[in-house]
Amino acid sequence: MTMRMTGLFAGIGGIELGFKQGLGDNIETDLLCENWPEAQTVLRRQFPNAELHSDVTDLPSLPGNVDILSAGFPCTDLSQAGRTAGITGEQSGLVVHLFKLLNQHRDKGLTLPTLIIENVPNMLSLDKGTAMHFLTSELESLGYAWAYRVVDSRFTGVPQRRRRVILVASNELDPKRVLFADETGGRSDSDYAMDAFGFYWTEGRGGLGWAPDAVPTLKGGSGLGIASPPAVWVPSEEDPVRAFVTPTVSDMESLQGFPRGWTDFDYGLPPARTRGARGKMVGNAVTTRVAAWVAGRIGNPGDVVCPTVDWGQAKRWPNAAAGFDGTRERIEASEFPVLAPYEHLLEHIDVSTAPNLSARAIAGFHSRLQQGNLGWHPGFREAVAQAEDAHLLGNALGKVNK
Structure with a gap:
């Protein structure tokens, strides 16, 4: 069965292309939302069959048949290279519209899609974890189980040291079987x-x-x-x-x-x-091969191989964790889930x-x-x-x- 995908804050379609790389004909992108005119040009050319919407703040609804929803919301206010205003900053605060759309979707009696979020690791410590508390609380209010993991793009073989938080939330599959079914310990x-x-x-x-x-x-x-x-x-x-x-x-x-x-x-x-x-x-953009790895595991979840460890007292959220219905687990996982041949x-x-x-x-x-x-x-x-x-x-x- 072909899964249907929607991308909010789509940029130039890194997550969507990665899912295509990982799932091939088993995934199709139906809707993309992006407000940067130059990025819209790329999306029109590279995803000609997808509806393109320019503003997440007035997107009326998600497609009724969406299975996968990506949301690489702006990191401008979370990044150490940016303003670090936090989750309530002008740009990063746009994520509230994601949850507005998800709540509308649920209220229509529609099945909530599996959610993919990508952002900078600084979101784990900024404002003593306020961003993560907000995100996980909103997800749990929708009935989602969630898991996240910091990964380094070099695990995919590309020679770019790019660390990002990948968060998967779902009420149909266990996100831990997506993000923690692979572990290598790191590259030599x-x-x-x-x-x-x-x-x-x-x-x-x-x-x-x-x-x-x-x-x-x-x-x-x-x-x-x-x-x-x-x-x-x-x-x-x-x-x-x-x-x-x-x-x-x-x-x-x-x-x-x-x-x-x-x-x-x-x-x-x-x-x-x-x-x-x-x-x-x-x-x-999102490194496409990182998204391809996530897509592959969504299509074929595995057994969890990363152990759960004590959460500890640190104010900073750990580099890998999972949760559901008010419970949280700290996961011991490296930033290199697999080791693709290095280029x-x-x-x-x-x-x-x-x-x-x-x-x-x-x-x-x-x-x-x-x-x-x-x-x-x-x-x-x-x-x-x-x-x-x-x-x-x-x-x-x-x-x-x-």
């Missing part, structure tokens, strides 16, 4: 090559997001408010300038599990703004064509790096200094040649 360091390192070039005094053989989390903005992808250091590169490159939008799509070109459309914008919009959309970073980024960091970017990063106590991987600081010198020399020679 031997899985990672030492030929490329990802980092945030917009930082320096604070955390670099350092990641061997991976990029840190792709995101729509940065600590400096610059919408930009992270950088990659390739130590073997002989040209100091070319040793520091950034993934293209196509590379970012690949690092998120999308086919290359998923967002490559005419948005009626200048080229630079188009690249910026595409990068932001991809950075805000190395330089398999996703073509260093020969990737743009290098500009002279201004390298100079600003080097200045901030010298003011902090980070970036001490052998040879890294020296390579940054050499890149800055090479840029300066190139600029000087260019002026002379003029």
Whole structure:
């Protein structure tokens, strides 16, 4: 039987594409809701058979036959990189409309869909767990059992260290049999090559997001408010300038599990703004292979293999838990439920064509790096200094040649 899917806060359809990757012809997307015009363009092209609605606040109802409801509601007010206003923030507070729609659905006597929520791990600790208390209380008031797990996208094989909370709620299947039927304990360091390192070039005094053989989390903005992808250091590169490159939008799509070109459309914008919009959309998306793993387990639930442990007294919600009707269980689970074959970073980024960091970017990063106590991987600081010198020399020679 084909399941019917609806996506709220759909972005560019990462969850929906992931479910298609995981379930094939056994899933169809009927309705998508997204208010960003550029993302709407992507959804129209990539999901031509789905009804598209622009505003969750005035969506009249859910489809009557919906089986799976995804809701990757905005993390703007929950993310450490955002405003951290909490679940009541202007953007993240839109999740209340999700529960309004679910209550309307139940009041019509319709079967509630299985719910998939994705968000940032910061939601577990923000405001002493207020966001999670709100979400789980609302779910239980609808009769849902729920479970969530923090996962790292590298478990799917993509070289992006992206940690996200995946929450599954259902009144038909046990969410624990979806999220806790797989466990590996984590990846071995031997899985990672030492030929490329990802980092945030917009930082320096604070955390670099350092990641061997991976990029840190792709995101729509940065600590400096610059919408930009992270950088990659390739130590073997002989040209100091070319040793520091950034993934293209196509590379970012690949690092998120999308086919290359998923967002490559005419948005009626200048080229630079188009690249910026595409990068932001991809950075805000859900890694499709994470959704595919969830979809596979919804289609084929397994026996729970992760043990229940004492909840403890910590104010922060644990990285994995489950609950129903007022009870809560802390689950001992790693962020790597399965270990798909690892795809190395330089398999996703073509260093020969990737743009290098500009002279201004390298100079600003080097200045901030010298003011902090980070970036001490052998040879890294020296390579940054050499890149800055090479840029300066190139600029000087260019002026002379003029």
